[in-house]
Amino acid sequence: MANEAYLRPDDHLGGLVPEASITQTERRWFYVMAAMLGIMLAVVVLTGMTQMLHPTSNVETVDAKTLHLKGEFVENNLGVANNPDGSVSVRMIAQQYMFVPQCVKVPIDTPVHFRLTSADVTHGFFVGETNTNAMVVPGFVSQVTATFHRPGALKMPCDEYCGFGHHGMAARVEVVPKAEYASLPSDDRGICGPQ
Numbered sequence: 001m002a003n004e005a006y007l008r009p010d011d012h013l014g015g016l017v018p019e020a021s022i023t024q025t026e027r028r029w030f031y032v033m034a035a036m037l038g039i040m041l042a043v044v045v046l047t048g049m050t051q052m053l054h055p056t057s058n059v060e061t062v063d064a065k066t067l068h069l070k071g072e073f074v075e076n077n078l079g080v081a082n083n084p085d086g087s088v089s090v091r092m093i094a095q096q097y098m099f100v101p102q103c104v105k106v107p108i109d110t111p112v113h114f115r116l117t118s119a120d121v122t123h124g125f126f127v128g129e130t131n132t133n134a135m136v137v138p139g140f141v142s143q144v145t146a147t148f149h150r151p152g153a154l155k156m157p158c159d160e161y162c163g164f165g166h167h168g169m170a171a172r173v174e175v176v177p178k179a180e181y182a183s184l185p186s187d188d189r190g191i192c193g194p195q
């Protein structure tokens, strides 16, 4: 047989692997898989506890078909709004292939509640240099809270593939000193326009 030329002295004859050897291999791989699962679970739990990295859990629904007509996400309610407790809320709509508004100014050292929803398909938003990251699913409001401790402009790209224009979809978050934020006209809504 031609195959015999390839058999080394310790190979199992005729290509038959003894059951014990199969069991041993399967057990070994079972332990490898169990270890991988354990490590991944530990990463989720530890980053959740020590770095506050959580999946969004805010289950709040909204009618994607009437976003522009009524409710929280009508045009003149988008942008930044001050809350009675001193925090601010940022309301944005994600749509192919832009965020509305494209840029918001938020005060430094202040809790910022991002509230986003989608007008069409699933998008994502990620505020650069922070752990602020959520999917934006049509029909739901995604809420994530962040506090920025450094002034400056941060890019906020869509990080969920949403179609051929996905790569160009990004907004901007400008973190400004409290005094500058307070000096904005009351009807300004913190909107700073595209760069």
Ligand code: CUA
Residues within 6 Å of the ligand: 094, 095, 096, 097, 122, 123, 124, 158, 159, 160, 161, 162, 163, 165, 166, 167, 169
């Ligand atoms: Cu929107 Cu990718």
